[in-house]
Amino acid sequence: MNRTIRLARWxxxxxxRRYAPSLAIAAAGLALFVAxxxxxxxxxxxAATSNEGLGAPVLRTAVLGGSAAVGSAVQPVPLTSTxxxxxxxxxxxxxxxxxxxxxxxxxxxxxxxxxTITPRFAELQPPLVEGxxxxxxxxxxxxxxxxxxxxxxxxxxxxxxxxIAEGEQEGVTTTVTVVGFYDSGVxxxxxxxxxxxxxxxxxxxxxxxxxxxIAWMDSDYAFPTAYVVATNPGELSSIVSELRARNFAVDSLxxxxxxxxxxxxxxxxxxxxxxxxxxxxxxxVAWAVAGSxxxxxxxxxxxxxxxxxxxxxxxRTFVMQFGLLGLIVGSAGVIAGSIALAIVLIVGGDAEFxxxxxxxxFDAMTIGMFAAIGLAxxxxxxxxxxxxxxxxxxxxxxxxxxxxxx
Numbered sequence: 001m002n003r004t005i006r007l008a009r010w011x012x013x014x015x016x017r018r019y020a021p022s023l024a025i026a027a028a029g030l031a032l033f034v035a036x037x038x039x040x041x042x043x044x045x046x047a048a049t050s051n052e053g054l055g056a057p058v059l060r061t062a063v064l065g066g067s068a069a070v071g072s073a074v075q076p077v078p079l080t081s082t083x084x085x086x087x088x089x090x091x092x093x094x095x096x097x098x099x100x101x102x103x104x105x106x107x108x109x110x111x112x113x114x115x116t117i118t119p120r121f122a123e124l125q126p127p128l129v130e131g132x133x134x135x136x137x138x139x140x141x142x143x144x145x146x147x148x149x150x151x152x153x154x155x156x157x158x159x160x161x162x163x164i165a166e167g168e169q170e171g172v173t174t175t176v177t178v179v180g181f182y183d184s185g186v187x188x189x190x191x192x193x194x195x196x197x198x199x200x201x202x203x204x205x206x207x208x209x210x211x212x213x214i215a216w217m218d219s220d221y222a223f224p225t226a227y228v229v230a231t232n233p234g235e236l237s238s239i240v241s242e243l244r245a246r247n248f249a250v251d252s253l254x255x256x257x258x259x260x261x262x263x264x265x266x267x268x269x270x271x272x273x274x275x276x277x278x279x280x281x282x283x284x285v286a287w288a289v290a291g292s293x294x295x296x297x298x299x300x301x302x303x304x305x306x307x308x309x310x311x312x313x314x315x316r317t318f319v320m321q322f323g324l325l326g327l328i329v330g331s332a333g334v335i336a337g338s339i340a341l342a343i344v345l346i347v348g349g350d351a352e353f354x355x356x357x358x359x360x361x362f363d364a365m366t367i368g369m370f371a372a373i374g375l376a377x378x379x380x381x382x383x384x385x386x387x388x389x390x391x392x393x394x395x396x397x398x399x400x401x402x403x404x405x406x
Contacts, residue, residue: 016328019289023325026285026377027332033278034337034373057123060094060233062240064226065249076249078222087228090242092235097121098223102205104195106176107157108149115140117205120196124227125188131180134198138176141196143184154178163211172208189227282329282377286384290322294388311394318389319382326381330374338370 016023064079064087077083079098088096102117120134120141129144131152142150150156158176161169176197188194200214207217228243230236243250294301304314 016325019293019325022285022289022292023329026282026289026329027336029281029285030278030329030333030373030377031337031340033274034334034341034370057229060230060236061124062228062230062236062243062250064228064243065224077247079224079226080220080222081218084223084226086246087226087243087248090239092230092232092239093228094231095121095123095229097124097227097229098199099190099225099227100202100206100221100223101190101194102202102209103160104176104205105159108146112159115142115195116191116193117197117202118190118194119199119202121227123229125190125196126182126184126186128180129183131178134179134196134201136198137201137204138174139179139197139201140176141180141182142178143193143195144181145184146178147181150178152178152180160205160208162208169209278373279376279380282380283384286322286326286377286381289325290381290385290388293321294318294385311390315386315389319385322381322385323378326378329381330377333377334370334374337373 065076081098084096084098087093097119099119104115104117105112106115107113117140122128122133126143128141130147131141134141155175155177158174159171160174162172163169182196184192203217203221204214207214207221212221228239230239240250301314305311
């Protein structure tokens with residue numbers, strides 16, 4: 001074993017010098033992967049799971065309707081608060097929102113405008129651009145296009161209708177306070193021009209129009225629509241199936257969104273795809289170097305066999321050499337790639353990739369990934385050398401010496 005190690009160490013320096021360009025290419029390719037693959041993989045993971053990417057609530061939402069589907073004789077379950085509580089208990093459901101609308105006439109600059117009031121659930125609705133979310137009765141969030149007519153904090157006269165008898169209604173005067181504006185340019189699930197209020201207050205206005213007390217609205221009112229948000233897009237398909245099994249009417253939006261999980265899965269597997277490309281690249285380089293080295297060293301191998309070296313000793317000698325070459329490639333690639341990655345993260349600053357921030361957390365998983373990338377060339381160079389070393393070491397020494405003589 002000692003002479004095997006000494007010979008491997010003695011031969012390695014000449015091999016490194018002779019094949020420096022090939023080893024440099026392998027190290028550069030590894031550095032490229034170290035510099036960019038972690039960032040790309042991290043962004044791919046963010047795109048698949050974050051609220052800014054395919055993990056956005058709107059892409060993991062099923063919509064329940066209050067009427068039967070066309071051609072169906074089965075009446076759907078009414079969307080009462082009790083029924084929605086049952087939906088919340090389904091495995092994989094993150095949240096459930098009952099949706100309804102009320103109408104309110106609001107005076108601005110001496111003119112009345114009819115507003116459509118909808119309960120605010122910010123996960124599926126346009127984001128605020130000013131102010132805060134409504135927290136109490138008579139607090140509203142308007143579209144940003146209203147910012148030219150009213151200000152945050154403005155108190156506006158308002159009127160809504162209340163049912164007092166069969167076929168009779170009267171106007172109820174009140175006031176509303178504007179507590180925020182949402183981005184009118186962002187499409188939501190409620191339609192253009194919607195104004196948002198709290199759920200209890202909105203239900204109170206709807207109940208007044210129906211001639212119902214708030215207690216009845218809380219227990220027996222059937223929402224026309226409800227939104228069911230899954231914890232992740234992968235859960236959506238099973239949730240839709242369970243809702244249909246319970247005779248809920250799930251509209252076509254849910255069917256459309258069940259195509260999202262395959263795309264999310266694809267993005268989540270990008271790490272494996274990129275790692276596979278790295279493995280293929282290193283194997284090709286290692287195989288080419290091993291084949292070239294062993295062809296050039298064929299005479300030395302024959303002489304060693306003639307001097308009494310066993311096949312095992314010869315095999316171990318060259319395997320150790322290629323393991324050392326892999327270690328050189330891995331160390332150089334990781335060091336160069338880490339420097340390049342640091343430069344990208346520092347210089348890039350607030351750079352984005354597909355609308356997502358380019359970031360990388362240097363946690364235990366990241367450090368472990370770098371270590372695995374650095375050790376990969378050692379394993380791959382050794383594996384790539386096993387077959388040609390075994391084949392050449394089996395050549396009879398007299399054949400090699402005969403070739404040298406000729």
